[in-house]
Amino acid sequence: MKMTFRWYGEGNDSVPLKYIRQIPNCSGIMGVLDQYAAGEVWPLEVIQDYVKHVNSFGLEVEVIESVNVHEDIKLGLPTRDKYIENYIQTIKNLAQCGIKVIVYNFMPVFDWLRTDLNREIEEDGSTSLYYDQKELEGMTPQMLVQKTAETSGGFTLPGWEPERLAELDRVLKLYESVDEEKLLENYKYFLEAIIPTCEEVGVRMAVHPDDPAWPVFGIPRIAHSKEQFDRIVKLVDSPANALCLCTGSLGSSPDNDIPAAIRHFGEMDRIACTHVRNVKYLGEKRFREASHLSADGDLDMFEIMRAIYETCPDVYIRPDHGRMIWDEQARAGYGLYDRALGIAYLNGIWEALEKTDKKNK
Numbered sequence: 001m002k003m004t005f006r007w008y009g010e011g012n013d014s015v016p017l018k019y020i021r022q023i024p025n026c027s028g029i030m031g032v033l034d035q036y037a038a039g040e041v042w043p044l045e046v047i048q049d050y051v052k053h054v055n056s057f058g059l060e061v062e063v064i065e066s067v068n069v070h071e072d073i074k075l076g077l078p079t080r081d082k083y084i085e086n087y088i089q090t091i092k093n094l095a096q097c098g099i100k101v102i103v104y105n106f107m108p109v110f111d112w113l114r115t116d117l118n119r120e121i122e123e124d125g126s127t128s129l130y131y132d133q134k135e136l137e138g139m140t141p142q143m144l145v146q147k148t149a150e151t152s153g154g155f156t157l158p159g160w161e162p163e164r165l166a167e168l169d170r171v172l173k174l175y176e177s178v179d180e181e182k183l184l185e186n187y188k189y190f191l192e193a194i195i196p197t198c199e200e201v202g203v204r205m206a207v208h209p210d211d212p213a214w215p216v217f218g219i220p221r222i223a224h225s226k227e228q229f230d231r232i233v234k235l236v237d238s239p240a241n242a243l244c245l246c247t248g249s250l251g252s253s254p255d256n257d258i259p260a261a262i263r264h265f266g267e268m269d270r271i272a273c274t275h276v277r278n279v280k281y282l283g284e285k286r287f288r289e290a291s292h293l294s295a296d297g298d299l300d301m302f303e304i305m306r307a308i309y310e311t312c313p314d315v316y317i318r319p320d321h322g323r324m325i326w327d328e329q330a331r332a333g334y335g336l337y338d339r340a341l342g343i344a345y346l347n348g349i350w351e352a353l354e355k356t357d358k359k360n361k
């Protein structure tokens with residue numbers, strides 16, 4: 001496995017590259033150029049400079065998270081072809097700069113969402129991301145957008161890009177005539193167009209699960225169960241059509257058996273990267289994020305790492321959403337301290353797996 005850390009770019013992240021380099025076993029970042037809106041081409045020279053800059057800190061950048069998919073592609077509008085062409089150009093440019101995996105999602109309108117970005121965990125006074133379906137049902141999408149913006153501490157949030165939200169009313173209206181089957185059809189059209197290029201240039205597309213793992217605000221969502229991912233990987237049957245297996249997103253629903261899903265898709269060689277984190281269930285469609293430690297949440301991190309070790313040991317891993325601890329001021333979910341602790345813990349599990357394996361041979 002290659003252990004990495006998500007980084008938002010110079011001037012846009014509270015964590016400097018130098019600190020990331022100092023985390024044990026962290027060999028690179030999952031990076032992004034978020035100055036480009038969905039549908040725009042990422043210029044080759046800009047990516048080259050970016051990669052050079054990250055490399056100068058002794059870190060690799062082989063995974064990009066994300067290149068966002070324009071809403072017209074998800075909606076299947078006639079304008080989609082020009083955005084797909086741009087997407088293909090971006091894939092080619094990224095491949096030329098050594099990028100091996102592109103994380104993206106096919107969630108309409110919203111990416112991940114929470115009803116509280118800073119919910120205090122009573123036991124220890126830290127805060128973490130929190131979701132309660134009942135709270136969501138009392139809000140309109142516009143109210144949620146406003147609350148998220150007001151409580152994000154001035155940091156831009158991935159998935160909450162201003163240009164995406166400026167379009168909110170128009171796009172929500174258009175989705176009224178798109179159901180799950182239509183969305184899947186539009187998804188197939190997109191994959192059929194881009195995967196041949198990915199195969200040619202050696203890039204794997206890694207789709208991120210819906211988060212939370214169910215539809216929200218009545219908008220269709222098609223990527224939150226093993227059965228749905230089985231359909232997705234078959235839309236275009238290629239190792240380049242792969243998953244970003246995010247344990248916390250899929251794991252927000254107790255119906256999903258995460259180690260089993262990793263084994264299933266790992267054995268098929270369809271996992272290109274993973275986000276590893278823990279979730280604490282608080283009731284029906286109500287959860288908060290926990291530290292990575294198994295005992296602090298409801299996911300079994302040992303079984304998760306064992307499934308990765310046994311079925312897809314070469315994937316890129318990153319710790320995901322940390323709690324905010326030690327009074328750190330950072331982008332919600334993306335501080336240094338708790339994610340670095342997460343890496344140290346995942347490293348420990350990995351070492352135990354490797355050494356036990358060797359002993360048994």
Ligand code: DNO
Nearest residue numbers: 066103104105112158159208
């Ligand atoms: C949330 C992230 C997601 C992810 C996108 C990929 O924190 O895991 O925003 O990057 O869904 O497109």
